[in-house]
Amino acid sequence: MDQFQHIIPKFREVAAQPDEDRIQFIKTKRWINYPVADQVIAHLHDLLQHPKQARMPSVLFVGDSNNGKTSLIERFCSLYGESYTCEDTELLIKPIVMTEISAPNVKDLYLSILEQFWAPHKPTYTVAQLRHVALHHLMQSKTKMLILDEFHTLNNGSAIKRNEALAELKMISNKLRIPIVACGIPKAATIISQDAQIQSRFSVLRLPTWEKNRDFVALLKAFEKMLPLKQPSQLASKELGSKIFNISKGNLGNIHGLLQKCAIKAITSGVEQIDMEIVESFSWYTPTEGPREIEL
Template identity: 45%
Template sequence: MEYSHIAPQFRSVMELSDLERIKFMEEARWVDYPAGNKLLDLLNGLLLKPPRPRMPNVLVVGASNSGKTTVIHRFKKLCGAPYISDDGVSVRPVVYAEIHKPDERELYNAILDNFWAPHNPAAPLAKLRHQAIHLIREARTRMLIIDEIHTVNNGSPTKKADVMNELKMLANILQIPLVLVGTRVALQLLRLDPQYSSRFEVLSLPNWEVNPDFQRFLKSFESVLPLKKPSKLFSPDLATLIHAISEGITGNVEYLLQECAKEAIQTGSELIDRRLLEKNQWMRPTNGSRERIL
């Protein structure tokens, strides 16, 4: 069987066992889509900016599970992979760190953890800051990405301002672009001080609408699902149902289709149809969570 609905580079997967096909499906895999590709292009343009006293910075926002972090990791893989320079320096073009509470030490500990650098998490802030800045400069880093920035909003007004001022200072000292990533709650941080809003351009990763772009995304996504029969997820009927269940959020679409494909393999139906999608409407987010009745 030719499996013309599967991307050519993945057709050999169709000869694997059911368990192996499910394992393949659960591996991280990039699927092109317009908003994601546009964000990749914008970040790449930012990375190529020559140093200057006030570098452009961006805040990337979107709904929870909208694919923000997936795009960031794709960018790191394509443009930020470490390498050894001609003069023997271990270069890290992009440094990525996640923070989970509104605290300056959390910021620097996350950066130092990314370098696998020995450090004392409880050390004085000045020492952590000095060590992080030294490593970033030594690695000739050209972009600093801070993910989950919306968690800073959990702090008091003073703690929020402290973290944002620390980030502003880092951008000034290092003269590299700063990319903050978070949910739309993070927009509140830019309203704390006019200086913050003037320093950051906001890039929004939107939810899908039921349109040709969404249908093309579903067709591309179907081409990496190792099902033996074509599902035609891009058809208007199925596309509308998938959008309703997922609320147009990229991560929810992926989770829904992977779970349905897994069941299709296990039951032997080998395709995702309306019945299977309707059966899995429990995946529709409710107050940010999913509940499966067992």
Template identity: 35%
Template sequence: MFAWPAKQRMPNLLLIGPTNNGKSMIIEKFRRTHPPIPHEDREEIPVLVVQMPPDPSVGRFYTALLAALGAPIRPVRSRLADLEQLVLRLLRAAGVRTLVIDELHNILGGRADQRREFLNLLRFLGNELKIPPIGVGIRDAYLAIRSDDQLENRFAPFILPRWEPDADACALLASFAASFPLRRPSPIATTEMAGYLLTRSEGTIGELTALLTDAAVAAIESGEEAINQRTLLLAPYEGPTGRRRSFERELA
């Protein structure tokens, strides 16, 4: 998408995945791969990342774009047409080649007319600037895009699934084992161990990180100095479903 030549109808991408499964990490890695380039009179920003406001109004989104560009924020009373022209001018001046919109599912938090207006804005920005917008969010982001036939045809969905106990998961676990400062090797990079860990963490990388971190702390405190079955049982980690049930019991 980053290297796509400018044309009237730019391709779009919709990155969808469950919460806590690495979407924000992917965005940040992409942004670091294409960092801002300083010039004498300006800064070139090849990849601009902006978070969709919880209130999906066009004005608030333009303000969020100005903040992401590091530009002075205009007063709220500024006319929307003036704000639009300012944002377009600065996006062009900054040489933005890819616009990444995180938390795109926040579109659904607005009224029907606000959602329609914002979806029209996405199409307008892509056409006007000839850059590929990339939307990022949970499943609801696709539901929002699907409500507009033209946008649904443009935004190609890419699903970031939950992890499965396969070779990729074993490679991930091997990298975890190598990163912890433990004195003994941690035998976790096996299919059997991957199945156990992913079941307990419910398949997301954020929860897996929390589980292994707790196990590493338990390994140090117990003197085991390795992540194994014993230290995993000692780890105080509780998965999302368990935490939800505990909270519901507290409310009952």
């Protein structure tokens, strides 16, 4: 596979596979490292290792939609939160529990936590009963951090319900002496600003969009090294890199989606490299608040 020097060694053999296999490889999600991600993961790791105290620090991790927050959190969990069974007690040890919330509903919060343990419970359980079972599993599994994705959905309800949910999170942190990482889009910051006690516990960690700089060039080079195309594309060249940036608006999800579509077209068209003509054919693939129109 010496002819595929533009691809990292472990993926070079993929470039020699049939088109269908290469396309499936491109569509498969995989992690690409970048400097800001290292900084975020390091900060969360420090939080995970924080000594237990009466008032544990917590973090609100915010960023634009489709800009890589969830992927970054999943990467952090895979590095430091893998579950295992204790040999002595045969109990499940779950250092990090990550779940998703959809509304300011305390009962749903505890149900979502119990789902992470596949814990049996009855539909008739009260909030108090669900709280008791959920806290028991978190303590028994020696959970050191609770991560709540889609935190901004706490805005999808009344102020009373939202305050009840926030009070419950504060209680969980106090009771277990663990940090909470709340993840959401930027408007999630308004949730913690409405409660002085909550606001004093949470630091805000913002995931920036990309800028047209050295880090963006490094990102494009990293992407190209993982694409199983038979010819180099020179994605980081000034002309091609600028076009990719202008279409994606510096949104990581759009950068990934755009390059994925371009790479597939490079294979199906037989060109075997991402050139300006292919990139321009996907100029419609820009960030959007609503449904994206697919051009035919």
